[in-house]
Amino acid sequence: MKNKLAWVSVTFVVFALASAVRADDAPPSTAAQIRKMDKGPDSIDVSNYPPEQQENYKVFASKCSQCHTLARAINSPYVSREEWSAYVAKMSQKKGSGLRGDSARVEKLRRDIISFLAYDSSVRKKDIAGPRTIDVSNYPPEQQANYLVFAAKCSKCHSLARPINAQYALPEEWTAYVDKMAKKKGSGLMGDSAEMKKTREQILSFLIYDSSVRKKALIERKTAAKSRYLGAFKPMLSRNASSLGARPRKAFSESISSREEPRSRISAR
Numbered sequence: 437m438k439n440k441l442a443w444v445s446v447t448f449v450v451f452a453l454a455s456a457v458r459a460d461d462a463p464p465s466t467a468a469q470i471r472k473m474d475k476g477p478d479s480i481d482v483s484n485y486p487p488e489q490q491e492n493y494k495v496f497a498s499k500c501s502q503c504h505t506l507a508r509a510i511n512s513p514y515v516s517r518e519e520w521s522a523y524v525a526k527m528s529q530k531k532g533s534g535l536r537g538d539s540a541r542v543e544k545l546r547r548d549i550i551s552f553l554a555y556d557s558s559v560r561k562k563d564i565a566g567p568r569t570i571d572v573s574n575y576p577p578e579q580q581a582n583y584l585v586f587a588a589k590c591s592k593c594h595s596l597a598r599p600i601n602a603q604y605a606l607p608e609e610w611t612a613y614v615d616k617m618a619k620k621k622g623s624g625l626m627g628d629s630a631e632m633k634k635t636r637e638q639i640l641s642f643l644i645y646d647s648s649v650r651k652k653a654l655i656e657r658k659t660a661a662k663s664r665y666l667g668a669f670k671p672m673l674s675r676n677a678s679s680l681g682a683r684p685r686k687a688f689s690e691s692i693s694s695r696e697e698p699r700s701r702i703s704a705r
């Protein structure tokens with residue numbers, strides 16, 4: 437909600453200050469103002485985009501830089517295909533856009549531009565693509581409480597959209613990722629106090645539960661891929677085990693799971 441308001445006001449300011457001048461041509465003070473409104477880079481490295489989108493980028497770059505630099509579109513908060521369709525329609529209506537009318541040629545130009553912008557947003561704007569909240573009203577009360585901890589702690593540096601729409605789903609993936617995030621400076625998640633441990637556990641518990649609800653299909657795909665992978669290694673593992681005159685399997689798993697003093701493990705080797 438707060439973010440939406442911020443965007444609305446940013447857009448308002450942009451509209452209020454709108455001038456169809458490029459920074460290069462304008463007097464210094466105006467140029468500075470335009471740069472500030474541009475909010476970031478004015479080109480995109482598309483070398484890793486699919487060839488079709490590299491072509492669409494050329495259309496976008498030539499048509500959408502006639503009045504302002506490309507930075508306007510590149511750093512704007514629009515993300516979804518619907519948002520871009522509406523915005524490109526609006527821009528196209530402007531006099532001199534070369535995108536007005538309903539000839540097949542112009543319609544194709546608009547389609548190409550929208551296609552590019554939607555694709556590019558899905559790559560570069562992960563942070564604001566996809567939902568930023570989860571409806572937890574049907575989650576167990578305990579997980580609703582954990583959600584609040586997650587929402588407070590994991591939105592400090594990026595929006596919650598990051599974790600919510602991430603491709604992580606398995607418990608071990610979340611364990612590793614929460615660990616990684618906690619280690620970042622200023623995360624407010626480091627330390628060994630009981631309270632801090634509980635905070636991390638709550639976040640982890642929520643992410644694992646939430647994935648089991650919202651990411652069932654992804655979990656199934658990942659689990660299947662994992663067992664295929666392990667299956668490919670099994671023959672090799674058992675061959676190694678026998679060639680080493682292996683110890684019984686039990687001893688191996690015990691040495692991993694037991695929290696026993698290291699000495700016994702060292703002497704066992």
Ligand code: HEC
Binds near residue numbers: 500
């Ligand atoms: C004929 C001139 C013209 C062309 C061509 C043009 N724009 Fe614009 N654009 C403007 C003006 C003027 C504004 C300021 C707001 C307004 O007047 O609607 C603007 C504002 C914007 C914004 C708003 C930025 C923000 O922060 O809210 C975006 C995004 C944008 N243009 C994208 C595009 C795209 C994408 C294209 C190509 C399809 C394009 N523009 C082509 C004139 C143009």
Ligand code: HEC
Binds near residue numbers: 590618624
């Ligand atoms: C101190 C700042 C900070 C905090 C707090 C933080 N993150 Fe991050 N997060 C980052 C940065 C920076 C990145 C970009 C990738 C990187 O540097 O590892 C990132 C990236 C991610 C990504 C990767 C998204 C992708 O597209 O692959 C996920 C998922 C994520 N964070 C989840 C979380 C979770 C869950 C929490 C809460 C436990 C959290 N983050 C808290 C800084 C933070």
